[in-house]
Amino acid sequence: MRQTILVTGATGTVGHEIVKQLSMQDVTVRAGVHSIIKGENMRRLPGVEIVEVDFNDPGSLHAAFTHVDKLVLITPLSENQLEMARNLVEEAKKQGVNYIVRLSALGAGAEPGIQLGRWHREMERYVEESGIPYTILRPAGFMQNLVNYSSTSIKREGKFYMPVGEGRVSYIDTRDIAAVVEEVLLSDKHHGKVYELTGPEALSHQEMAALLGEATGKQVDFVDVPEEAALQAMLKHHTPAPIAEAILELYAAYKAGKSAAVTDTVQEITGRSPRSFRQFASDYQECF
Template sequence: MATILVTGATGTVGTELISALANRGLTVRAGVHSLIKGDRLRQMHPELQLVEIEYSKPQTLHVALTGVDRLCLITPFSEDQVEIGKRVIDAAKLAGVQHIVRLSAAGADAEPGIQLGRWHREVERHLEQSGIPYTILRPGSFMQNFVNYNAESICHEGKLYMPLGNGKVSYIDARDIALTAAHILSAEGSTHHGQAYELTGPQALGLDEVAAAISQATGQPVTYVDVPEETARQAMGQAPAWMSEAMLELYGLSKAGYAAGVTNTVEAITGCPPHTIEQFAHHNCHRFKASS
C-alpha cells in the first residue's frame, strides 16, 4: 500500500484531492499548517493521517516525508513560494520519495511569461533537475475563485466585479484538477513520469457567461461589471505589493485573451469530462445567496 503525502491539504485543490484519493487502496497523509485546521479533513476521512508542516522548520518536513512513496506538492501563494517548493523537493529527495506530482499553473513554460508563471517555472526546473520522477500539472484559473473572492459582492449586490474586459478564460473546477492528480498519483508504472499537462475546463468563458450561469443557478440576477485596472489595484490595497502586481499582470493576460486555450487532458486522463460552469454554479449556488 503506497503512502501519499499531500502538502497544502486544506487549500482549494488539496481538500478536493484528499477526497479524490479516498477508497483507492492508498495510505493518504495530509500535510497541514495546523492540526486544528486539518481536523475537519479527518472528520470527513477518519483513516486520513494528519501531519503538521512548518516549511521553515526542516524537521517537520523530515517527519512528514518519512515513509512517503509519492508526493503531491502544493505550495502556498506567498512571497517565499519558490524557496518553499525547492525546500520540499530537496527534502523529498533525501526521504527517497519515488514520484512527485507538482501543482503548477497554466503558462508556466511561456517565455518571458508573467511573474506568477516565472515563479512556478523556477520550481518546475528544480524538480526536473532533482532526479525524482515527476509529473507537472498546469491548470488554468479555478472556478472556485468566484466563491473565494467574489461571493460577497454577488450575494449582496448581484455584481461580479473583475478587470477582465471581454477576455475569455478556460476556467477549471478544482474537483477536476484533484481527480486528475488522484489518477496520476494512484497509477502504477511510469506512464505519467516526465509529463507536463495543461488542464482546463471544457470551454473558454467571458465573465458575462459566468454571471449568467450563477444567475441561473441562484434564480437571482447577477451582472458582470468590468472595472479599470486602477480600481482593481485600489481594491487590493491591503495586499502586499508583490501580490497585487502579480495578480494585475495575470488579469491583463486574461483580458488580452491569452488564457482562452482549451485542452481535453482532464477527460483523457480521468475518463470524465470536466465540470461546466453551469454544474459548478449549481453545486455552489448556496455560496452565492445571501443568508436570510
C-alpha cells in the same frame, strides 16, 4: 503494502479536494496542514492522517515526509514560494520519495510569459532536477476562486468585480484537477509528462455571471473595474505588493484573451469530460 501519499497545502482550494478524492482510494493520505485546527475536519475522511508542517521551517518537514512514497507538491502563492518549494523538494530527496506530482499553473511554459508563470516554471525546475520521477500539472484558473473571492459580494450585491473586460477564460473545476491527480498517482505511465489542464470551454465573465444567475435564480452581474481599483482592493486585504502586481498581470492576460485556450487533457487522462461552468454554478449555488 499500502502506499503513503503526502499532499502539501492540504487545506487549500485544490489541496482539500485532492485529499477528499484520494481518501476514497486504497492508500494512506497524509494531509500536510499549516495548522492542525484547519485540518481537523479531514480526520473524518477514511485513510487520512493529519500532519502539521511549515514550509518555511525545514525542521518541521522531517516527520511529514517519513515513510512517504509519493508527494503531491502544492505550495501557496506567497512571496517566498520558491524557497518553500525548494525546502519541500530537498526533504523529498533526503527521504527517498519515489514520485512527485507538482501542481503548477497554465502559462508556466510561456516565454517570457508573466511573473506567475515564471515563478511556477522555476519551481517546476526544482522538481525536474531532483532526480525523482515526476509529473507536472498546469491547471488554468480555478472556478472555485469565485467562491473564495467573489461569493460575499455576489450574496450581498449580486455583483462581482474584476479588471478583465470581456476576456474569455477556460477556468477549470478543482474537482477535475483532483481526478487527474488521482489518476496520475495511481499509474506509472505519466512519468516525465507535463499536462495542461483546462475546463471544457472559455467563457467571458459576463457569461459566467449569467450562468450564476441561472443557477441561483437571482440577478448576478459582472463589473469590469480599472486595474488601479483592483490593486487597491488587494492591498487593502493585505496582499503583498509583488503578489498583487503579479495577479494584475494575470488579469491583463485574461482581458487580452490569452487564457482562452481549451485542452482535452482532463478527458484523455480521466476518461470523463471536465465539468462545465454551468455544472459548477449549479453544484455551488448555495455559496452564491
